[in-house]
Amino acid sequence: MIRTFTQHVVRECILLDGHWDFVVDADNRGVQDEWFKHFPGQKRKMYVPGCWNNEIGLYDYEGVAWYRTTITLRASGHTKLLFHAVSGQADIYIDGVHVGAHYGGFTAFEVIIPELEAGAHSLVVRTDNTHNEQSLPLAHVDWYHYGGILRPVELQVLPDLYIDKLNIKYALTGNDAEVDISLRLRRLGGTGSNIPIMISLNDEIVHTAEEVWPVEQEYLKVHVRQDWRNLRLWELEDPALYTVRVVAGEDDYTDRIGFRTVEVKSKQILLNGKPLYIQGVNRHEEHPEWGFAFPPKLMDKDLDIIEELGCNSIRGSHYPQSAYWLDLLDERGIVFWSEIPLWQYHVPHMTDPLVRERAMHMLEEMVSYNFHHPSVLFWSVHNECDTNTAEGLEFTKLLTDRVRALDDSRLVTYATHQALDDRTLALFDVIGINKYYGWYDGDVEEFTRFMKEYHAYAESVGAGHIPVILAEFGGAGIYGDTGWEERRLFSEEYQADILTKALKIFREDPNIVGTYIWQFADIRSDARTFRDRARSFNNKGLVNEYRKPKLAYREVRRIYRQGQDGTPEIKRYTE
Ligand code: ADA
Numbered sequence: 001m002i003r004t005f006t007q008h009v010v011r012e013c014i015l016l017d018g019h020w021d022f023v024v025d026a027d028n029r030g031v032q033d034e035w036f037k038h039f040p041g042q043k044r045k046m047y048v049p050g051c052w053n054n055e056i057g058l059y060d061y062e063g064v065a066w067y068r069t070t071i072t073l074r075a076s077g078h079t080k081l082l083f084h085a086v087s088g089q090a091d092i093y094i095d096g097v098h099v100g101a102h103y104g105g106f107t108a109f110e111v112i113i114p115e116l117e118a119g120a121h122s123l124v125v126r127t128d129n130t131h132n133e134q135s136l137p138l139a140h141v142d143w144y145h146y147g148g149i150l151r152p153v154e155l156q157v158l159p160d161l162y163i164d165k166l167n168i169k170y171a172l173t174g175n176d177a178e179v180d181i182s183l184r185l186r187r188l189g190g191t192g193s194n195i196p197i198m199i200s201l202n203d204e205i206v207h208t209a210e211e212v213w214p215v216e217q218e219y220l221k222v223h224v225r226q227d228w229r230n231l232r233l234w235e236l237e238d239p240a241l242y243t244v245r246v247v248a249g250e251d252d253y254t255d256r257i258g259f260r261t262v263e264v265k266s267k268q269i270l271l272n273g274k275p276l277y278i279q280g281v282n283r284h285e286e287h288p289e290w291g292f293a294f295p296p297k298l299m300d301k302d303l304d305i306i307e308e309l310g311c312n313s314i315r316g317s318h319y320p321q322s323a324y325w326l327d328l329l330d331e332r333g334i335v336f337w338s339e340i341p342l343w344q345y346h347v348p349h350m351t352d353p354l355v356r357e358r359a360m361h362m363l364e365e366m367v368s369y370n371f372h373h374p375s376v377l378f379w380s381v382h383n384e385c386d387t388n389t390a391e392g393l394e395f396t397k398l399l400t401d402r403v404r405a406l407d408d409s410r411l412v413t414y415a416t417h418q419a420l421d422d423r424t425l426a427l428f429d430v431i432g433i434n435k436y437y438g439w440y441d442g443d444v445e446e447f448t449r450f451m452k453e454y455h456a457y458a459e460s461v462g463a464g465h466i467p468v469i470l471a472e473f474g475g476a477g478i479y480g481d482t483g484w485e486e487r488r489l490f491s492e493e494y495q496a497d498i499l500t501k502a503l504k505i506f507r508e509d510p511n512i513v514g515t516y517i518w519q520f521a522d523i524r525s526d527a528r529t530f531r532d533r534a535r536s537f538n539n540k541g542l543v544n545e546y547r548k549p550k551l552a553y554r555e556v557r558r559i560y561r562q563g564q565d566g567t568p569e570i571k572r573y574t575e
Helices: 032-038 296-308 323-332 353-370 390-406 446-460 492-508 551-560
Strands: 012-015 018-024 044-048 064-073 077-083 089-094 097-103 109-116 119-128 153-158 161-173 176-187 194-201 204-212 219-228 242-248 251-257 262-265 268-271 278-282 313-316 335-339 376-383 411-416 431-434 468-472 512-517 561-564 567-570
Touching (some): 064 077, 089 109, 097 109, 161 242, 161 251, 176 194, 194 219, 204 219, 262 411, 268 512, 278 335, 296 323, 313 512, 323 335, 335 411, 390 411, 492 512, 492 551
Parallel strands (some): 278 313, 278 512, 313 335, 335 376, 376 411, 411 431, 431 468
Antiparallel strands (some): 018 064, 064 119, 077 153, 161 176, 176 219, 194 204, 194 242
């Protein structure tokens, strides 16, 4: 599954899930046309979507690998290959011809092959998950760089004139919306000079027109303004969703939207005008058996566990996550923080033109691909970068300007570990602070002094009015390692103790509007750079990597859920 709803009824779509031929090319010989002959004994099958680093013999492999499958077309036609995510660098070949490339592991991309003949064709994907000082993310991270075709691949058959892009913006007044629908259509062939367009909202036709499209013009842009009244808003308790379907000539496209406002006022985050107190966790889209190719059914389970915990929000640490996941969040009324993997970039990285270009590109892809999800309230531009420097300030300004130009309907944020001398605070709508008192930085009680110092510092640099979220805090607890409350590092009790005390401090601070605990589940870390991670996992999960609850889960659930007359109730808004 790619989405929880059907996006195309008319356009033919074929999922390319299943076994593909697979071979590792550690020496980067790049002989894709005869690739399988050159690697005797190595050829094997790999399930797509999947990650090779969950497989025996490939647990630690980072580098080039080739995938191959056969696609068969019933009739000649234009073909679109939609890759929902391929780790690192991807190069796509059809019948040995290079037809497309993409950089960046967590965003979707497409390759269009016009006029492909009927019959069987070889589809080869070269992937390279090598990371270095210019990659996004860097080689040095506290998770694992799983390689492979991470998310589904889809083959779509396109007509001569097809819907290339749909973008819906709106301005809300009460329950009425002024809606701006932008369509971009593309011509791949044909001589037709007119195209009928029909738009429907929840199955009710709201617009029909015949657009003139000069034959020599490759693209046609269509703008439709509409007033939609008496809408149900997207609320956490009642996340109303609307389906917009466009039929243009012989093509169709469906997407879902939700109507809501988000803004910052008087140091609060307001969702539909009401203060929102964030109760959240950081979640990597990662599983020990699936790596980054997280299966849809387990997403449901993760959400059950997270809702049971009393959360109303999730931070998607530290990269753009699956469309399916965001669909579920839209449906369940859970607020999402989406970010790109600019994780711990220092001055030399932030001034590197290639890094900058890659970051901008991924930011643009993240925003454009996830634009319609009402659950996304925050775009986050980076995590723990050198924001206490002039270079950090300059780079951050580029990112925040860009993201606002792409989308001014959401809040722009980031996570800083330089809170007391950060130079970028004033660039943001909401400030995320990462701090690990009780684990790396001394006693957990020091949070009280730290937050006082932070508020004074923010005031002094003109950022005192900006709401603050504790975006990361916590400690490690190894699942099953319990004792007699002797506060032993890595025990379940020690971890629970840090979180309980930290949450008490944060929840009593009226200047803090929410918390994202580090982290939801234990994740595989990178043993090469993080030698102190027991089991080579980051063990700060409230549940272990197989989603078994630790003591900390139960303690946080007690705090996040508000008991009233013995009935647990999720606290969604500040009283
Ligand atoms: C950082 C980082 C997280 C994780 C955490 C930790 O704050 O952003 O990804 O590595 O530290 O566990 O130390």
